[in-house]
Amino acid sequence: MTQLPIELLRSCAPANRPTIALSEGSDPRIVAGALAAHQAELADIILIGAVAEVEATLQAQGASAGPGIAVHDPATADLTEEFASRYHELRKHKGVDEAKARAAAETPLVYAAMLVRSGRALGTVGGAVHTTGDVVRTAIQVIGMAPDAAMVSSFFLMYPPASADNGRAMLYSDCGLVIDPSAKELAGIATASAVSARALLQVKPKIAMLSFSTKGSARHPAVDKVIEATNALRTDHPDLNVDGELQFDAAFVPSVGERKSPGSAVAGQANVMIFPNLDAGNIGYKITQRIGGYAAIGPVMQGLAQPANDLSRGCIAEDVTQMIAVTILQALNK
Ligand SMILES: CC(C)(COP(=O)(O)OP(=O)(O)OC[C@H]1O[C@@H](n2cnc3c(N)ncnc32)[C@H](O)[C@@H]1OP(=O)(O)O)[C@@H](O)C(=O)NCCC(=O)NCCS
Numbered sequence: 423m424t425q426l427p428i429e430l431l432r433s434c435a436p437a438n439r440p441t442i443a444l445s446e447g448s449d450p451r452i453v454a455g456a457l458a459a460h461q462a463e464l465a466d467i468i469l470i471g472a473v474a475e476v477e478a479t480l481q482a483q484g485a486s487a488g489p490g491i492a493v494h495d496p497a498t499a500d501l502t503e504e505f506a507s508r509y510h511e512l513r514k515h516k517g518v519d520e521a522k523a524r525a526a527a528e529t530p531l532v533y534a535a536m537l538v539r540s541g542r543a544l545g546t547v548g549g550a551v552h553t554t555g556d557v558v559r560t561a562i563q564v565i566g567m568a569p570d571a572a573m574v575s576s577f578f579l580m581y582p583p584a585s586a587d588n589g590r591a592m593l594y595s596d597c598g599l600v601i602d603p604s605a606k607e608l609a610g611i612a613t614a615s616a617v618s619a620r621a622l623l624q625v626k627p628k629i630a631m632l633s634f635s636t637k638g639s640a641r642h643p644a645v646d647k648v649i650e651a652t653n654a655l656r657t658d659h660p661d662l663n664v665d666g667e668l669q670f671d672a673a674f675v676p677s678v679g680e681r682k683s684p685g686s687a688v689a690g691q692a693n694v695m696i697f698p699n700l701d702a703g704n705i706g707y708k709i710t711q712r713i714g715g716y717a718a719i720g721p722v723m724q725g726l727a728q729p730a731n732d733l734s735r736g737c738i739a740e741d742v743t744q745m746i747a748v749t750i751l752q753a754l755n756k
């Protein structure tokens with residue numbers, strides 16, 4: 423039975439309690455998720471937002487700022503000056519002058535990412551209010567890519583409901599960020615996802631390169647892209663357990679996998695589902711979540727220098743707590 427991120431984090435028992443910055447500090451789901459993480463002694467929290475609004479949300483939930491729960495208002499915080507100067511240094515080659523840098527540092531997303539970049543927080547979570555584009559763009563521009571990463575992509579951790587007799591935990595990618603990856607990018611998303619699946623699901627990755635075709639059942643340039651990515655993975659990473667191109671039923675259902683891709687070690691048992699583009703990935707994860715009843719934790723970002731993660735605007739407080747745990751686990755696995 424796969425452990426949820428909170429359980430996995432508890433079993434790791436980090437020596438120090440990390441600090442996580444939450445850029446949407448007045449959203450009731452963010453505050454409830456943060457309070458749960460703090461009460462479970464998983465993390466100290468910095469809630470970012472206008473002080474009166476954050477305090478009102480805390481109060482409505484019977485809580486207040488205090489040890490382990492800090493409130494920072496970027497419009498008035500002492501750190502904003504330093505963050506404006508750092509942001510100016512980072513972005514002046516893109517035409518960002520000092521006034522624009524100050525305005526950026528006063529936004530909760532940039533302020534939260536700067537807390538991470540400057541080492542004052544281990545990671546950041548946002549996206550219950552902001553769009554994924556805004557969250558991801560800020561993370562890429564402020565925190566930047568990991569030195570060994572070719573690109574940033576994202577994934578969801580998908581956990582089956584207790585009622586599912588054929589369910590299993592899976593990683594779905596990319597459902598949040600890369601809109602139309604090339605074959606090379608798709609292969610990169612798959613290799614990064616395999617690493618993330620090992621770390622966060624504690625499974626040996628079985629990677630399905632998804633398509634509307636299985637093993638030549640349809641012909642189209644979109645299918646060729648998935649075949650090319652699969653071949654590149656087999657050549658460059660012979661250690662990886664990968665099969666493609668596969669339809670979702672061939673990847674997920676053992677009897678269909680055996681019929682459509684006989685003898686495959688992945689078909690019917692895949693636990694890393696690589697979607698061919700963001701249309702398929704984003705729609706696919708939401709169907710699995712909303713009709714299939716799976717819990718969906720994401721979009722988790724991979725390829726950043728330090729952890730910064732997104733949420734769906736449809737998230738609930740429990741998702742926020744789980745994402746805080748994921749963010750800490752990513753830092754521990756770096
Ligand atoms: C990057 C993204 C998040 C935003 O795109 P955008 O607003 O057009 O921004 P840009 O393309 O200018 O990219 C912003 C920066 O990120 C960089 N970037 C974009 N995609 C990247 C990637 N996958 N990896 C690393 N860097 C990337 C760009 O080079 C650019 O850097 P710069 O500002 O230093 O020049 C885009 O991938 C996107 O919109 N994805 C879809 C998000 C979404 O709506 N998802 C559905 C709901 S989950």
Ligand SMILES: CC(=O)OP(=O)(O)O
Pocket residue numbers: 549553554597598704720721733734735736
């Ligand atoms: C991941 C995602 O789809 O985010 P949102 O629901 O906020 O658009």
